[in-house]
Amino acid sequence: MDTAIELADVTVVRGGDRLLDDVSWQVCEGERWVVLGPNGAGKTTLLQVVSTHLFPTTGIVGVLGEVVGAVDVFELRPRIGLTSAALAERIPATELVSDVVVSASYAVVGRWREEYDDMDHKRSTDLLTEVGAAHLASRRFGTLSEGERKRVQVARALMTDPELLLLDEPAAGLDLGGRENLVATLSLLADNPAAPTTVMVSHHVEEVPPGFTHVLLLRSGRVVAVGPLRETLTEAALSATFGMPLRLLHEEGRYSARRRSALHRLD
Numbered sequence: 613m614d615t616a617i618e619l620a621d622v623t624v625v626r627g628g629d630r631l632l633d634d635v636s637w638q639v640c641e642g643e644r645w646v647v648l649g650p651n652g653a654g655k656t657t658l659l660q661v662v663s664t665h666l667f668p669t670t671g672i673v674g675v676l677g678e679v680v681g682a683v684d685v686f687e688l689r690p691r692i693g694l695t696s697a698a699l700a701e702r703i704p705a706t707e708l709v710s711d712v713v714v715s716a717s718y719a720v721v722g723r724w725r726e727e728y729d730d731m732d733h734k735r736s737t738d739l740l741t742e743v744g745a746a747h748l749a750s751r752r753f754g755t756l757s758e759g760e761r762k763r764v765q766v767a768r769a770l771m772t773d774p775e776l777l778l779l780d781e782p783a784a785g786l787d788l789g790g791r792e793n794l795v796a797t798l799s800l801l802a803d804n805p806a807a808p809t810t811v812m813v814s815h816h817v818e819e820v821p822p823g824f825t826h827v828l829l830l831r832s833g834r835v836v837a838v839g840p841l842r843e844t845l846t847e848a849a850l851s852a853t854f855g856m857p858l859r860l861l862h863e864e865g866r867y868s869a870r871r872r873s874a875l876h877r878l879d
Contacts, residue, residue, distance in 0.1 A: 622671030705754025759790025
């Protein structure tokens with residue numbers, strides 16, 4: 613199986629702070645990963661490195677068979693689909709949802725004078741349908757709810773038929789209904805063999821979609837545990853990641869966690 617991501621001893625230092633500390637990680641094609649950790653763990657920094665928007669201080673970064681630093685990143689980036697809060701902030705509020713998605717073909721935010729053919733528009737429509745947002749195509753992006761915006765961003769990230777999909781906290785800011793709808797969408801995507809290799813960053817185990825296969829746990833820029841989801845996401849590993857005793861539950865393909873009470877700690 614080919615490797616989609618390979619990090620070897622990657623460290624990122626900015627302003628004297630070690631954002632990532634000696635991280636080694638391998639993701640194979642077709643896998644679906646979730647990266648979990650508290651605020652400040654280095655999760656977003658990790659995605660910035662993998663998306664080629666941030667270069668490591670030391671270490672080697674391999675993405676889709678290319679070594680970052682020895683390849684033109686502007687040729688590599690179209691092969692990577694990315695959703696993030698920073699990207700969403702750049703989308704004009706007046707932009708039509710259909711244009712938000714189709715403009716990813718030119719890797720631009722905000723449609724201007726580009727020309728798109730019928731196949732581009734059909735793919736945009738198909739992707740909006742796939743994420744349950746076809747009815748939003750003629751709406752302005754600024755009029756959407758947070759949950760609707762997240763679905764549109766996923767469709768945009770898939771527009772170029774990427775080989776690698778990176779989702780930076782896609783459920784952040786959503787209410788319960790919005791989160792559950794997004795998790796269901798990502799679960800369907802995970803079950804699709806034609807979908808790209810996927811890495812999702814989150815703070816919460818409740819956001820891990822059924823169908824995801826692997827987990828990377830980060831704390832203070834360092835790897836706590838890494839491997840297949842069912843084997844690696846344990847109470848001990850999760851407690852070490854978040855620095856508190858946690859109970860971890862798994863039911864009907866979904867996870868949940870809460871702090872252990874003093875009574876449970878005596879068990």
